[in-house]
Amino acid sequence: MAKLEIEVKFTIHPVAEIPAEHRAEAERKARQAFVLELLRQGDISGGKAAQLLGVDRWQLSELMFAHGIPPFDDTQTTEELEGEVADCLRDLQRYH
Numbered sequence: 001m002a003k004l005e006i007e008v009k010f011t012i013h014p015v016a017e018i019p020a021e022h023r024a025e026a027e028r029k030a031r032q033a034f035v036l037e038l039l040r041q042g043d044i045s046g047g048k049a050a051q052l053l054g055v056d057r058w059q060l061s062e063l064m065f066a067h068g069i070p071p072f073d074d075t076q077t078t079e080e081l082e083g084e085v086a087d088c089l090r091d092l093q094r095y096h
Contacts, residue, residue: 008034032063040069045080047087057091 008030018026032053039049050060064071076084 036063036067036069039064040067042075045076046084050087057088 035049035052038044039046046060050057
């Protein structure tokens with residue numbers, strides 16, 4: 001499968017001056033929503049979503065719960081599920 005890079009741009013106007021910290025937080029949440037929607041639709045794995053968002057699997061689980069994304073995907077292959085389990089075990093070893 002070919003790797004691709006996705007750039008998402010949108011314009012919101014007219015808008016009054018926005019403080020830089022508010023804009024940064026809004027952009028972070030927009031990126032998070034985009035990645036989580038790709039995860040919800042099954043276009044990316046949980047491991048990939050965690051990587052793109054810069055969070056660990058435990059933090060991703062919390063985000064998924066907050067956004068109503070079920071933790072298990074019945075379309076996952078055995079290999080993908082095994083990869084997810086391996087990622088979780090590696091994270092557990094890091095914390096213990």
